Amino acid sequence: GQQVMQIPQYQHVQEGEDFTTYCNSSTTLSNIQWYKQRPGGHPVFLIQLVKSGEVKKQKRLTFQFGEAKKNSSLHITATQTTDVGTYFCTYNFNKFYFGSGTKLNVKP
Amino acid sequence: DGGITQSPKYLFRKEGQNVTLSCEQNLNHDAMYWYRQDPGQGLRLIYYSQIVNDFQKGDIAEGYSVSREKKESFPLTVTSAQKNPTAFYLCASSIDRAGPTTEAFFGQGTRLTVV
Numbered sequence: 001g002q003q004v005m006q007i008p009q010y011q012h013v014q015e016g017e018d019f020t021t022y023c024n025s026s027t028t029l030s031n032i033q034w035y036k037q038r039p040g041g042h043p044v045f046l047i048q049l050v051k052s053g054e055v056k057k058q059k060r061l062t063f064q065f066g067e068a069k070k071n072s073s074l075h076i077t078a079t080q081t082t083d084v085g086t087y088f089c090t091y092n093f094n095k096f097y098f099g100s101g102t103k104l105n106v107k108p
Numbered sequence: 109d110g111g112i113t114q115s116p117k118y119l120f121r122k123e124g125q126n127v128t129l130s131c132e133q134n135l136n137h138d139a140m141y142w143y144r145q146d147p148g149q150g151l152r153l154i155y156y157s158q159i160v161n162d163f164q165k166g167d168i169a170e171g172y173s174v175s176r177e178k179k180e181s182f183p184l185t186v187t188s189a190q191k192n193p194t195a196f197y198l199c200a201s202s203i204d205r206a207g208p209t210t211e212a213f214f215g216q217g218t219r220l221t222v223v
Contacts, residue, residue: 006150033211033212035212041216041217042198042214042215042216042217043151043198043200043212043214044214045211045212045213048211088150088151090212092202092210092212094158095141095153095156095166096141096153096200096202096212098143098150098151098153099150100149100150101149101150101151103148
């Protein structure tokens with residue numbers, strides 16, 4: 001099935017630093033969703049992007065969908081320890097295709 | 109409260125035994141999914157069901173079986189044929205088949221350990 005690749009696999013930052021994770025596909029996607037999984041927890045839906053070039057913000061989180069709809073990014077400004085977890089991108093077409101995830105660790 | 113419930117939270121299985129993981133939802137969702145997650149890994153799709161009495165294999169269905177006799181329930185059986193069953197199992201549901209505006213709701217997960 002269609003795969004979405006995420007980079008980096010791991011990211012360690014100092015609290016207050018910014019963080020970005022990237023999601024790439026070899027084909028055009030109809031949509032991108034982002035989920036966050038806290039350590040020991042389950043994935044929770046954050047946001048969905050469907051339009052080319054779309055940008056959405058949730059407080060310190062900024063989500064972008066590329067113009068060609070083949071890539072997406074999640075940027076966190078001034079990370080906090082509450083941002084710790086794994087961030088997954090996924091697209092859905094009859095079923096959900098999850099990326100491999102980026103595990104974020106924030107040092108206080 | 110509407111939601112998706114998985115039980116048990118922790119499960120221990122002896123080698124050679126079958127074990128069934130429960131997943132129940134009261135969200136009136138048509139579609140349900142089972143994922144497997146290994147430490148530090150992403151989510152891999154085991155089985156999914158878009159409607160009652162119908163289900164399809166995902167990417168890693170070997171050694172697993174499912175049923176969808178009721179809309180609310182999608183149990184997963186880990187059979188003795190699954191060679192490396194120790195993992196975190198996540199059940200999810202969505203209002204209908206995964207279309208462009210559908211999000212997935214996850215249960216709390218079941219952590220299965222083979223002893």
